[in-house]
Structures are given as C-alpha cells and as structure tokens.
Amino acid sequence: MSHQPVQMRILDERIGQDIPMPTYATDGSAGLDLRACLEGPVTLAPGESMLIPTGLSIYIEDNTLAAMILPRSGLGHKHGIVLGNLVGLIDSDYQGELMVSCWNRGSTAFTVNVGERIAQLVLVPVVQAQFDIVDEFHASGRGEGGFGSTGRH
Numbered sequence: 843m844s845h846q847p848v849q850m851r852i853l854d855e856r857i858g859q860d861i862p863m864p865t866y867a868t869d870g871s872a873g874l875d876l877r878a879c880l881e882g883p884v885t886l887a888p889g890e891s892m893l894i895p896t897g898l899s900i901y902i903e904d905n906t907l908a909a910m911i912l913p914r915s916g917l918g919h920k921h922g923i924v925l926g927n928l929v930g931l932i933d934s935d936y937q938g939e940l941m942v943s944c945w946n947r948g949s950t951a952f953t954v955n956v957g958e959r960i961a962q963l964v965l966v967p968v969v970q971a972q973f974d975i976v977d978e979f980h981a982s983g984r985g986e987g988g989f990g991s992t993g994r995h
C-alpha cells in the first residue's frame with residue numbers, strides 16, 4: 843500500500859494528548875478513525891443530529907484525490923449512530939476543520955464521549971469529468987433501463 847503525504851493541522855491542543863491522533867488501526871485499514879473533539883459528553887436523542895468537531899484540518903491539495911467521511915459499522919449497526927449527511931466528502935482544496943455530522947437514527951439516546959471514535963476518513967482517487975455534449979449516445983446493452991429494470995432476484 844502506498845502512502846500519500848497529506849498536510850494536517852492540529853487545531854485543539856488536546857489532540858496528541860488526551861485525544862489520540864488518528865491512525866490506521868492495521869496495515870490493511872482503509873480508514874482512520876476520527877474522534878469527537880468535544881468539551882464534554884453530548885447525548886443525542888433519537889432522531890437528533892449534531893455537527894461534531896474533530897480538532898483537525900487536512901489540506902489534500904492534489905485534486906486527483908478527495909477524502910470521504912464514512913460511518914463506523916459498529917456504531918451504525920448496533921447503536922444507530924450514522925452521519926447526518928450519510929457520507930461526508932472532503933474536497934482537495936478544503937482547509938477548514940474536519941466536521942462530522944453525527945445522527946442518531948436509532949430509537950434510544952446515545953452519548954458521545956470526548957475523544958470517542960465517531961467516524962472514519964478514507965482517502966480516495968478522483969477524476970473530474972470533462973463533458974462532451976453529444977446528440978445521441980452509442981447504444982449500450984442497458985440503454986435507459988435502471989431502477990430495478992433487471993428484476994429483483
């Protein structure tokens with residue numbers, strides 16, 4: 843696996859002290875866990891969402907890359923804690939704080955503690971499209987079929 847240099851700023855002095863820096867948990871990890879850089883625990887009632895700071899900013903710079911913020915499977919499946927925007931997309935030119943929209947889609951309250959791992963960040967390749975305007979497409983096998991056109995099973 844290659845390692846892409848990405849600039850990171852630490853915006854909260856607790857990061858690297860009480861709140862660990864994000865790290866890849868294993869050699870094969872696709873994502874780094876992001877932690878809640880809160881002043882104190884926050885309880886999300888069922889249906890509630892909150893924008894939670896991470897205390898970090900990154901500047902990807904290279905526009906053939908982006909980062910995505912994705913839910914953690916354990917929090918999402920067991921506790922109903924997912925993302926208010928479903929997926930967060932971090933542009934290569936974004937220099938602000940990484941923010942995580944935490945949404946309690948479950949039916950019981952959930953308390954997010956200071957430093958808790960709330961989501962994960964994945965660096966992904968990106969290609970910008972250059973659209974060529976045409977009158978018609980060369981016919982494909984699928985054509986305009988979609989939304990279940992191939993059947994359910």
Ligand SMILES: O=c1ccn([C@H]2C[C@H](O)[C@@H](COP(=O)(O)OP(=O)(O)OP(=O)(O)O)O2)c(=O)[nH]1
Pocket residue numbers: 911927929930931932933934936939940941942943
């Ligand atoms: O979960 C997220 C999603 C986005 N961002 C930051 C990085 C991203 O580059 C910027 C803009 O995100 P997006 O384009 O998805 O939001 P928008 O509503 O279109 O805002 P903008 O008009 O600033 O592009 O906000 C986060 O920190 N966390």
Ligand SMILES: [Mg+2]
Pocket residue numbers: none
């Ligand atoms: Mg945008």
